[in-house]
Amino acid sequence: MSPDFLSDLPKLFTFYNILLWGEAALTTLLLSAVGCIIGMIVGFVLAIARQSRRRALIPARILSGLFVEIVRRVPFLITLMLFFFGAQVLGFDLAPLTIALIATSVISTAFVSEIIRGGLETLKPAQLEAAAVMNFTPLQTLRLVSIPQALPIVIPPIFGYFVLFIKDTALASQVGVLELTQAGKIMTTKGHSAFLVYAVVLALYFIVSYPLARLGGYLENRLVLSRHS
Amino acid sequence: MSFLDIHDLGARYGSLRVLDGIDLSVEQGEVVSLIGPSGSGKSTLLKVITGLMKPDRGRVTLAGAAVDYSNRKSLKAARDRLAIVFQQYNLFGNMTVLRNVTVAPTTIKKRNRRQVEEKARELLDRVGLGDKLHVYPDQLSGGQQQRVAIARALCLEPEILLLDEVTSALDPERVSEVLDTIRLLAKDNIAMLIVSHEMSFVRDVSHRIAFMADGRVQEIGSPEQIFDNPQTDRTRDFVGRISRVGH
Incomplete structure (x- = not known):
């Protein structure tokens, strides 16, 4: 017995649908x-700011701490809506995709920053003391001691988060961005089999996220192996 | 003036006074040991000298220059002249043995890499770890890690070496290998300030011994004076107790 919905399959992949x-x-x-990428870069900077004990960086420490704690506690969708409607209220004429890009970067930054901060905190303070007595500057300590030791610890959770994060980008469909979930909605409203459409969406999400998971595994192996080969 | 001169040095942890007017000096090439009960301020004194903890009064002079611990430049200059070996070794876990020893001289002091590596190999050979250059600290025993830490400190070519209870974290059978290494150094004419609970070692290796209690130097003198003919009751009491427990 051949299910009816399979007959819909070729129609899902017409030229225009493939473009979509x-x-x-x-x-x-x-x-x-x-x-x-933004999450890694800005998240790293925020994690450093939160770690700093320098008096001059106290405002940066408080602000980055507040940012991370607030953003992590608010649902993704709410943050996205705040940016979307906030842009309208403040008179910024931004495309939904631009707003989604900003919102997703902000959210990713907060989560990645927290992971990196946790990784940096696993470092024994005594190693930092050793570096200080040998006249390492704070930046040298970071580059030569803290980051190389924190990286193998933070890479697995960061990439784990990224895989979850890719799925969360589906929420951008709520502000009208044509991403995979939105494409699925459009296809079903065009009358295609919803089951088939979302099976295709599933496959495409897998294709987008699988290489990232593999990259994470590769980096994790490389960082651990390079230490003990 | 002595190479290291400490006058009326005081420090506190919050409201707890841990150093209460330390007067102490170390001459060039001299080995001075600090002994005393736990909590007497021995390790704190090394922390203050190295700038890991700020003094709240007194003066430290190193090679004729007063150290201003709130001035980064002055502290850097002082740290350039000294090296410290910690109780817990504090090796960098992400670096091989060789890199641990060479990183500060090459990257921080900008010395010639080839010369530094040559010296590091020689030092590691000397502490019996010439075959462990490319392993990581977590692959070594505590005693081996401590010997790497000593080689790391020496590769900085310090004018004074501070040793903070370098054998307390070691298994008893590892203690002698580290102490033998330090004995060799003492013959090299390098100034040392040693905090130790190994009384026979201290007696053997030191030119002078300072007995500390309650954040002060209670008595300072030759090993013979401190162990055989102590001048104060506190010293006599301490030496008497430790000799009874078999140190």
């Missing part, structure tokens, strides 16, 4: 990649 799927997959990839 492609654009949606690229948008999901863009949202994920920008979120991950």
